[in-house]
Amino acid sequence: MDPIQDVFSKGLDTRLRGLQDRLPRGLDLEPTREGGAEGPSFAEALGDNLREVVDLQNEADAKAKGLVTGETRNLHEVLLASEKAGVAFNLMLEVRNKLINAWREVTRIQV
Numbered sequence: 001m002d003p004i005q006d007v008f009s010k011g012l013d014t015r016l017r018g019l020q021d022r023l024p025r026g027l028d029l030e031p032t033r034e035g036g037a038e039g040p041s042f043a044e045a046l047g048d049n050l051r052e053v054v055d056l057q058n059e060a061d062a063k064a065k066g067l068v069t070g071e072t073r074n075l076h077e078v079l080l081a082s083e084k085a086g087v088a089f090n091l092m093l094e095v096r097n098k099l100i101n102a103w104r105e106v107t108r109i110q111v
Contacts, residue, residue: 049095053088060085 040048060081066072 050092053085053092056081056085056088 060078063072063078063081067075067078072078
């Protein structure tokens, strides 16, 4: 199974809530909007971007299947969709790596 689909099938919200249960009590992780800030929260933006990566991968798969089955003859379009999906996935991995590194730094801070 695709790792991204695996995250969505098991429920990203469920996994995040499980992590919140392991955090010390009294630590408030609910998003707050200071100064009347508008726009999506970090979790919403991250979820939207993950869905976009999945959509790009599904589109690339569909175009590749179309090329194999003869439904399309435009190789350029198939390669472009595949590269878009690859770049989006690599960007998502880099963001994940940065988040993991930031979390490790936060956990090393001694209070």
